[in-house]
Amino acid sequence: MVTKAGPPDPCDQSSSSASSSASSSCFEILGLDGAAADVTREDVRRAFRKRLVRAHPDRNSGCSRAYDALCAARDAAYDMVDRKDLLACAARYDWRASMRKDERANKRAAGVAKREELKTTPTSPRRRSAVNTSSSSINKTKFGPHESRVTVMTARDDGVVATGEASGRVSVWRADGARVDSCDAPSTTDKTNDAVSILQFNRHHGLVATYVTSKPRFWTVGCDTMSAAAATEVDAHSRRITAAKWFEGVEGAEICDVLVTAALDGTVFVQTFFDGALGPSALASRDGFRAVKAVDALATSADGGAFVVTDVVGNFKLWRVRLENSKTSLTVEPITNIVTWNGFGGVCFARLARSPMAPDSLRLLTTFTDASARQSRVLEWSVPHLENGAVADVRGYVGAIPSANGVIRGVASDFLTIARSKEDDDDDDDADDDDDEMYLLAANDLIFAVDARARCVLYTMDSAHCRALHPSTTIPGAFVSCRVAAARDGVGFDVCALDDGRIIAKLDFTADKFFDDVDDVTDGRIIAKLDFTADKFFDDVDDVTDATDVNAQRAASSILVASSSSQVLLLARRSTVVAVRL
Numbered sequence: 157m158v159t160k161a162g163p164p165d166p167c168d169q170s171s172s173s174a175s176s177s178a179s180s181s182c183f184e185i186l187g188l189d190g191a192a193a194d195v196t197r198e199d200v201r202r203a204f205r206k207r208l209v210r211a212h213p214d215r216n217s218g219c220s221r222a223y224d225a226l227c228a229a230r231d232a233a234y235d236m237v238d239r240k241d242l243l244a245c246a247a248r249y250d251w252r253a254s255m256r257k258d259e260r261a262n263k264r265a266a267g268v269a270k271r272e273e274l275k276t277t278p279t280s281p282r283r284r285s286a287v288n289t290s291s292s293s294i295n296k297t298k299f300g301p302h303e304s305r306v307t308v309m310t311a312r313d314d315g316v317v318a319t320g321e322a323s324g325r326v327s328v329w330r331a332d333g334a335r336v337d338s339c340d341a342p343s344t345t346d347k348t349n350d351a352v353s354i355l356q357f358n359r360h361h362g363l364v365a366t367y368v369t370s371k372p373r374f375w376t377v378g379c380d381t382m383s384a385a386a387a388t389e390v391d392a393h394s395r396r397i398t399a400a401k402w403f404e405g406v407e408g409a410e411i412c413d414v415l416v417t418a419a420l421d422g423t424v425f426v427q428t429f430f431d432g433a434l435g436p437s438a439l440a441s442r443d444g445f446r447a448v449k450a451v452d453a454l455a456t457s458a459d460g461g462a463f464v465v466t467d468v469v470g471n472f473k474l475w476r477v478r479l480e481n482s483k484t485s486l487t488v489e490p491i492t493n494i495v496t497w498n499g500f501g502g503v504c505f506a507r508l509a510r511s512p513m514a515p516d517s518l519r520l521l522t523t524f525t526d527a528s529a530r531q532s533r534v535l536e537w538s539v540p541h542l543e544n545g546a547v548a549d550v551r552g553y554v555g556a557i558p559s560a561n562g563v564i565r566g567v568a569s570d571f572l573t574i575a576r577s578k579e580d581d582d583d584d585d586d587a588d589d590d591d592d593e594m595y596l597l598a599a600n601d602l603i604f605a606v607d608a609r610a611r612c613v614l615y616t617m618d619s620a621h622c623r624a625l626h627p628s629t630t631i632p633g634a635f636v637s638c639r640v641a642a643a644r645d646g647v648g649f650d651v652c653a654l655d656d657g658r659i660i661a662k663l664d665f666t667a668d669k670f671f672d673d674v675d676d677v678t679d680g681r682i683i684a685k686l687d688f689t690a691d692k693f694f695d696d697v698d699d700v701t702d703a704t705d706v707n708a709q710r711a712a713s714s715i716l717v718a719s720s721s722s723q724v725l726l727l728a729r730r731s732t733v734v735a736v737r738l
Contacts (some may be wrong), residue, residue, distance in 0.1 A: 182229035182236070197237055204230040238530060238600075241565050297333045302731040306716065308355045309726045309733060316377060317726065318363055319733055320352025326365050326373075328382045333735075337382035342370050358402040359412045362429050366397040372417065376432040383432050392425035392439060393417070399448050401463065403477075405455040410479055412455060414486075416440075416463045418448035424465050426477060426488050436486040440475050441465070444494050454508040454518070462491060462518060466503035470524060471496050474508075474539055491518075492539060495550045500533055501526035505571040511538060523571045523597070532568040532599050533557070536611070555611045557595065557604075566600030572625040573608070574635060576654055594654070596635060598622040603637060605657060617657035619650060624717055627654075634660055640715050641667075647715060647727065667715060671732045 186203040188195055204226065209215065211222040304323040311317045315331025324341020341350045354366040363375045371391075376383040400417045403409075413435075418424045422445030428435035446467040453463035459479040466472040474491040505523040520537040534557040540548045556562070576592045593608035603622060605614045624638035628651060639648040647670055651661040716728040727734050 182232035185225060185229035186233055195237060197234060200230060200233045200237060238565060297735045299329045299333055299733040299735065300731065305730050306728040306733055307351045308353065309716070309728055310355045310357055311726055311735065312357045314379065316379060317735055318355055318357065318377070320355045320365055322351040324350040324352060324367060326352060326355070328377050330379065336380055339385050341367065354397065354400045356400060356402060359404065362413060364400065364415055366400055366417065368396050372397065374429045374434065386432065386434050388427060388434060390437060393419035393421060393423050395420040399451040401451045401453045403453040403455045403461045406458060409455050409458040410483060411459055411461045411477065414477060416451050416453050418451050418465050420447045422446060422448060422467065426486065428486060430483060435483060438486050438488045440488045445471060449502055449504060450506045452506045452508045462508065464506050464508050464520060466506050466522065468502035470500065470502055472503060472506065472522065490547055492548050492550050500524045504568055507571070507573055516540065523568050525568050527567055530567055531563045531565060533563050534595065534597060557606050557611055564597065564599050564604060566602065568597060568599050569623055570598045570625045572596040574627045596625045598625055615657050617652065631660065638717055640717065644715050667729060671729050671734060
């Protein structure tokens with residue numbers, strides 16, 4: 157461990173005041189040399205514990221100033237060490253670093269030559285830089301008014317928007333901002349504790365809303381109509397629903413009218429909704445899970461599909477679903493037993509897809525996050541999709557990112573699977589026309605781009621406070637990183653090239669300007685997507701409904717970002733909702 161002679165004494169009151177001055181660093185308080193490159197989290201922990209007894213209030217007549225200063229120095233030192241590790245990971249993972257280094261050197265030399273040339277030429281207007289900060293105008297629409305804080309929102313391909321409020325009201329809006337209709341919370345519930353928690357459209361104009369205390373409700377939503385609510389009478393969940401997902405993957409399939417819901421008590425329920433009426437339902441699981449955190453559902457045929465449920469301790473299980481007898485019966489069967497991989501936190505993201513290597517198998521991607529250690533892992537599992545009713549035995553994952561024994565520094569905030577087109581080599585091989593896939597993972601202040609087939613990190617890039625990733629639909633071969641400031645006082649967007657992470661356009665707005673002066677913002681073209689973990693989302697809801705003043709202010713100032721498969725980005729702050737269209 158690297159130490160520095162003569163560190164300040166944290167149990168001395170004079171050193172406590174010195175620790176808060178600008179000239180005293182966290183490493184000096186801990187007695188470490190902050191300039192040393194080999195300082196680790198273990199060094200910080202040992203230095204902290206070595207000085208903890210002397211700084212404890214019981215040793216200082218109840219004075220806690222020295223103890224507080226020591227704790228603050230430990231936390232700041234952890235952050236600085238983690239930042240060093242992140243930058244080291246970026247340098248180690250980026251196999252194109254040397255190429256970009258040479259490009260930067262060439263550009264720097266060209267810039268020096270250009271400046272020398274400009275000194276001898278008349279002054280002329282400067283050209284726009286390669287990073288576009290003032291692109292074509294944004295088509296923005298404001299939805300409102302809302303009677304209470306907006307807690308969730310979603311959009312459809314045709315521009316129809318649905319919003320849910322803390323009071324339990326669900327509203328549907330046309331693309332031009334006009335209200336279609338609203339539906340209040342059930343009159344038998346306490347509206348102050350029945351916020352809308354999940355809101356989702358399916359491919360057949362169905363809309364579902366789940367609440368903190370009430371049962372789910374369903375509507376059929378047209379461009380200018382909203383049907384009466386259909387509420388399920390089945391007490392499937394004894395506690396609140398934390399995850400829900402319609403089946404997707406086969407266009408126009410009947411299975412897309414099937415919804416999977418899961419709750420804090422570990423129950424899993426499957427419900428159908430056909431032509432404005434509730435259909436057959438089935439209880440998939442009553443126990444075996446802790447609090448469910450993520451659900452994903454994949455349609456494999458017109459009347460069948462598979463779904464996966466994961467919980468906070470790392471367990472997951474897959475089921476198959478079939479519609480039979482002209483949609484009058486529903487069959488739910490397990491594909492696997494409960495798979496336990498609880499050595500690395502809970503699953504925060506789960507993605508289910510067809511396996512490109514084995515058509516009869518399913519590919520499952522799970523992102524495990526250990527929040528206490530601030531580390532994440534992405535694992536790929538291969539699950540046989542057996543049609544004979546047999547239960548598959550999943551013994552272990554088939555691949556890991558970045559490696560079998562490696563981890564990614566930071567807590568994952570979003571995970572995206574994106575297609576990357578291959579160039580045709582004109583040898584009449586149809587395989588060349590297929591798209592490669594990439595994984596994009598946002599963790600803390602870095603974005604990792606991973607080749608799906610080789611499971612190797614292609615490049616990393618900095619993106620401070622990245623909360624969402626989404627493929628760009630206006631710029632071929634690009635994706636969008638959506639940023640929300642930690643203080644919730646600003647939003648930003650980076651349009652990046654998919655091949656190497658180069659920033660094509662960078663847009664930044666203050667929150668007040670973006671939400672209040674909707675018509676005055678004319679920068680950039682935006683699309684983004686954000687998935688919320690159920691625990692984080694419901695914690696925010698509870699902060700409002702259970703109401704201490706501090707927590708209510710924190711939740712009220714938060715910025716929600718949501719996007720469905722449509723080309724619409726929705727942002728909300730308090731009771732203001734803004735839709736951004738391309």
